[in-house]
Amino acid sequence: MLVALSAVLNDLLSQVEEFVEDATRRIGEVSYAGLGELKSELFGKRSALNVLKKQLGELDETERKAAGQRLNEARGDVGEMLETRADQLEAAARAVRYEAERLDLTEYGETAALGHLHLVTQARDRLEDLFVGMGYEVAEGPEVETAWYNFEALNIPDWHPARGSFDTIFVELGGPEEVMLRSHTSPVQIRVMETTEPPIYIVAPGRTFRSDTADATHLPAFNQIEGLVIDRGITMGDLAGTIDEFVRGFFGTEVKSRLRPSYFPFTEPSAEFDISRPDGSWLELGGCGMVHPNVLRNCDIDPETWQGFAFGFGIDRLAVMRYALDDIRELVNNDVRFLRQF
Numbered sequence: 001m002l003v004a005l006s007a008v009l010n011d012l013l014s015q016v017e018e019f020v021e022d023a024t025r026r027i028g029e030v031s032y033a034g035l036g037e038l039k040s041e042l043f044g045k046r047s048a049l050n051v052l053k054k055q056l057g058e059l060d061e062t063e064r065k066a067a068g069q070r071l072n073e074a075r076g077d078v079g080e081m082l083e084t085r086a087d088q089l090e091a092a093a094r095a096v097r098y099e100a101e102r103l104d105l106t107e108y109g110e111t112a113a114l115g116h117l118h119l120v121t122q123a124r125d126r127l128e129d130l131f132v133g134m135g136y137e138v139a140e141g142p143e144v145e146t147a148w149y150n151f152e153a154l155n156i157p158d159w160h161p162a163r164g165s166f167d168t169i170f171v172e173l174g175g176p177e178e179v180m181l182r183s184h185t186s187p188v189q190i191r192v193m194e195t196t197e198p199p200i201y202i203v204a205p206g207r208t209f210r211s212d213t214a215d216a217t218h219l220p221a222f223n224q225i226e227g228l229v230i231d232r233g234i235t236m237g238d239l240a241g242t243i244d245e246f247v248r249g250f251f252g253t254e255v256k257s258r259l260r261p262s263y264f265p266f267t268e269p270s271a272e273f274d275i276s277r278p279d280g281s282w283l284e285l286g287g288c289g290m291v292h293p294n295v296l297r298n299c300d301i302d303p304e305t306w307q308g309f310a311f312g313f314g315i316d317r318l319a320v321m322r323y324a325l326d327d328i329r330e331l332v333n334n335d336v337r338f339l340r341q342f
């Protein structure tokens, strides 16, 4: 049986067809940049579709069902068309971007370009050279440490609040909080003092880890260089002179440095060491101080006979200063276009 359609329904259905036709044309013509706007025009609150939907209320129940169904189909079809077109446009835009950012990483032909050492490696090598030139030896220690080396022998017992300030990353080995990724290079001081008779003059560069969130001056995996001197009659003056010498050697005379009183459980007195930025502000580079007598005793060294100083600097921060970078994260983004400049 044929039922005559009401004029309202007829009108509504033809408007749906018009909408589909118009949408099809516009989707065919849209550019990548115009996608978002077209989407909201076709499906947003003020779209023709929404207006039509509101008109459904003027129909009786049977007609409303039929019209609603057609409206949904139209919406689905147009949606699919838009998605397909968006995929195509995105792929095309990506292809253009890839082409523009293309890097030739092949190394063949007569003019094969040699790479160079990473900035942090360059800074570390230079630091080693500087200190070896001053009579130091280079020492190493493991990156995974026990609580004894990372904390206890350094005069930081488990109740000590300073443990909290290291944001340590623990490893699931042994008892709770017994094994960790070293949070500084200071444990190498203990390893050297346990196995070497003084006098001791060492530097120990290496990777260190903390659950720090990466920002312009912090990385969760970074590098420090530890220094340790144990000899007879060593004073804070020797420490200050050594730091001065190192700053001049590493940066030249235009960079200033300063020591600020500070606290570390393993040195007494302790200081923090800053260097001047070109804009006149100061960047904290590391800590230092006279080795605490408890630390010497923990390593069977008699503090009545032997004294010494220690320091620990951030190598990544040294590299940031030396190469005038804005952000320490540039060092780990591994963008060859950036790294090639140095």
Ligand code: FA5
Residues within 6 Å of the ligand: 183, 184, 185, 186, 210, 212, 217, 218, 219, 220, 222, 223, 224, 264, 267, 284, 285, 286, 287, 288, 289, 310, 311, 312, 313, 314, 315, 316, 317
């Ligand atoms: C220490 O780690 C002490 N062990 C230093 C020390 C050694 C003091 C010997 C006395 C005697 P501190 O937590 O301040 O101290 O870190 C030393 C330096 O490491 C900082 O000044 C900074 O240059 C660098 N550093 C610390 N955390 C980060 C990080 N998340 N990213 C990059 N560099 C860091």
